Amino acid sequence: MPKKIKPKLAVWKFASCDGCQLSLLDCEDELLAVAGEIEIANFPEASRQVLKGPYEISLVEGSITTPHDAERIHKIRKMSKVLITIGACATAGGIQALRNFTDVKNYIPLVYASPQFIHTLNKSTPIGDHVPVDFELRGCPINKMHLVEVISAYLTGRKPNIFPHSVCVECKLRGTVCVMVNGGQNCMGPVTHSGCNALCPSYNRPCYGCFGPKESPNTRSLANQFKKLGQSELDIMRGFRTYNAYAEPFRKESEAHEK
Amino acid sequence: MKNSTIKVDYLARVEGEGSLYVKIKNNKVVDAKFGIFEPPRFFEAFLRGRKFTEAPDITARICGICPMAYQTSAVLAMENICGVKVEGQLRELRRLIYCGEWIESHILHVYMLHAPDFLGYQDAIQIAKDHPELVKNALRLKKIGNEIISVVGGREIHPINVKVGGFYKVPSKKQLLGLVEELKWALDASIETVKFMAKLNFPDLEQDYEYVSLRHPDEYPIFDGRLVSNKGLDIAVDEYDKYFAEEHVKHSNALQGVMKERNNYFVGPLARYNLCFDKLSTSAKQVARAVKLDKGTNNPFKSIIVRSIESVYAVEESLRIIKNYEMPEKPSIEVVPRAGIGYGCSEAPRGICVHRYKIDDNGNILDAKIVPPTSQNQKTIESDLRQLVSRNIRLSDAKLTWLCEQAVRNYDPCISCATHFLKLNIERE
Numbered sequence: 001m002p003k004k005i006k007p008k009l010a011v012w013k014f015a016s017c018d019g020c021q022l023s024l025l026d027c028e029d030e031l032l033a034v035a036g037e038i039e040i041a042n043f044p045e046a047s048r049q050v051l052k053g054p055y056e057i058s059l060v061e062g063s064i065t066t067p068h069d070a071e072r073i074h075k076i077r078k079m080s081k082v083l084i085t086i087g088a089c090a091t092a093g094g095i096q097a098l099r100n101f102t103d104v105k106n107y108i109p110l111v112y113a114s115p116q117f118i119h120t121l122n123k124s125t126p127i128g129d130h131v132p133v134d135f136e137l138r139g140c141p142i143n144k145m146h147l148v149e150v151i152s153a154y155l156t157g158r159k160p161n162i163f164p165h166s167v168c169v170e171c172k173l174r175g176t177v178c179v180m181v182n183g184g185q186n187c188m189g190p191v192t193h194s195g196c197n198a199l200c201p202s203y204n205r206p207c208y209g210c211f212g213p214k215e216s217p218n219t220r221s222l223a224n225q226f227k228k229l230g231q232s233e234l235d236i237m238r239g240f241r242t243y244n245a246y247a248e249p250f251r252k253e254s255e256a257h258e259k
Numbered sequence: 260m261k262n263s264t265i266k267v268d269y270l271a272r273v274e275g276e277g278s279l280y281v282k283i284k285n286n287k288v289v290d291a292k293f294g295i296f297e298p299p300r301f302f303e304a305f306l307r308g309r310k311f312t313e314a315p316d317i318t319a320r321i322c323g324i325c326p327m328a329y330q331t332s333a334v335l336a337m338e339n340i341c342g343v344k345v346e347g348q349l350r351e352l353r354r355l356i357y358c359g360e361w362i363e364s365h366i367l368h369v370y371m372l373h374a375p376d377f378l379g380y381q382d383a384i385q386i387a388k389d390h391p392e393l394v395k396n397a398l399r400l401k402k403i404g405n406e407i408i409s410v411v412g413g414r415e416i417h418p419i420n421v422k423v424g425g426f427y428k429v430p431s432k433k434q435l436l437g438l439v440e441e442l443k444w445a446l447d448a449s450i451e452t453v454k455f456m457a458k459l460n461f462p463d464l465e466q467d468y469e470y471v472s473l474r475h476p477d478e479y480p481i482f483d484g485r486l487v488s489n490k491g492l493d494i495a496v497d498e499y500d501k502y503f504a505e506e507h508v509k510h511s512n513a514l515q516g517v518m519k520e521r522n523n524y525f526v527g528p529l530a531r532y533n534l535c536f537d538k539l540s541t542s543a544k545q546v547a548r549a550v551k552l553d554k555g556t557n558n559p560f561k562s563i564i565v566r567s568i569e570s571v572y573a574v575e576e577s578l579r580i581i582k583n584y585e586m587p588e589k590p591s592i593e594v595v596p597r598a599g600i601g602y603g604c605s606e607a608p609r610g611i612c613v614h615r616y617k618i619d620d621n622g623n624i625l626d627a628k629i630v631p632p633t634s635q636n637q638k639t640i641e642s643d644l645r646q647l648v649s650r651n652i653r654l655s656d657a658k659l660t661w662l663c664e665q666a667v668r669n670y671d672p673c674i675s676c677a678t679h680f681l682k683l684n685i686e687r688e
Contacts, residue, residue, distance in 0.1 A: 015298040019323020019416040028402040047382030048271040065298045098305035107304035141416040205427040
């Protein structure tokens, strides 16, 4: 029997916390099985070994924040048959996109004593703003079982079973009592993409939107509800302006509440 | 005479984007840099104007490997400002979830990031081809760490259950008891890990380090206690800025930590171990004696054994906390904001993680300063590289590069954290 040629997987990092690619190493029960099906060809966090492209699948974590990275992503796209972005940084610009609402020049001296050493772009932008993306996996962090699902789906040539409905649907499915209707808490669940299995409400905490906007969210209606619950304009602005602040529906809503 | 440059542009098996550069001229090391090109993310800037209750969730996003360190230091700082102290079972739960992070992070580093250097492999997947049971056990050990974090915190990366004042919801005794059986297995497995790692070959390297860690009168340090060193430092956490500073150098997007008037210092497992060995648990001390490490060690390569011993501790401490656990009546205590400045410090797997915030009466953050462990170790890492290359100058560039990478990994650098942070190039001329 000739040895099976395994498809090559590459993992790339841009501005991020490493958490989403760590999800792959956190698949303790699946990791060795995954490594049996694919060649982990380029994954610096896990291996010194680098195999040359092209790659069947590239997983991209992080957002574009430097001139060098804005170039690098194009090279990666060229080497990749399928490019999947993982996490809020790669799909929406991440928490570091809070700079997009100010001038980053105001930020540098607050952190660094010698600003002349720092090379950074004015905005933190998602990968999809720079190159075509085949699939965007949401979450801050992503759900690791989604990652296994997406990789399996692309290896077998089917569509990933990941749904764009809201966190509310997940609460209903698991039978969690509504923290907004019953608990009067300012929950982002109605406008937030599913995928966490409605984790926060199950801990008696309102959703804070870390999976970003669901498909066609009615953010204005939710903002009005927050107002009725006694939230200030500043609170509402902060609520929409977190880990997916630069995703368009959340961005527009937060700007509507900015003084 | 040897002139050479050793360069590693993208250091593997570390968290984040770093590089190495060593320049050798006439058989002498003339330059050694641990560079950090991870792009800056400006956390301290955008924390301004956020609410004090948001700090634990926002700062968790600095690092996916050690979010508990950020969440814990943040809540401690805010509680410090507001004059609140979380005690009793809520404090124990904080310790438990932190033990979960030590186990998950230490085992990841020991087996998957560092052991391949000692065993001559590119990565743990390659090790698994020759020693499948070793890697399977490692993954099972790592998983129990993650399960502790998930049960207490909701999920392993960026847990959602930690808040200023305690938790949103506390686990039942039954939920925690569900972890016990696997933890008992983990106690044996982590002891075996120590014995296995102690048999590796350790390159020679020792310097006269100044170790810095928390020290607590009654327990091995995770949070609370005073900041101490082996050279006479003994201060309260809120005196941190009087004794420590950060410098900004050109080759790094991380600020480098220094002690005022004393220069570089060393944080992390080796520091905690050498300063607080007496506070370890019974099994951890026993196995340390069995591998003849109970007098401490100054060889940073042996940090792989120390991380394994700390894993034994974290498992045993988790078992202790679960055994004594009684579900608290309330998941948190009320924290009313008041204007002020406060500090929080906890022992991330890689060393002390210090937060300082200033907030107003409405709880808005006016100023934030975050000092991650890796930025504090940067200078010591560079000094190790100089020593190591000088001692091994006759090795080929390929072997020297391998050794330098291995030496950097002694510190389990977390570059995502430190950027506000590293890149090895060895240059011989």
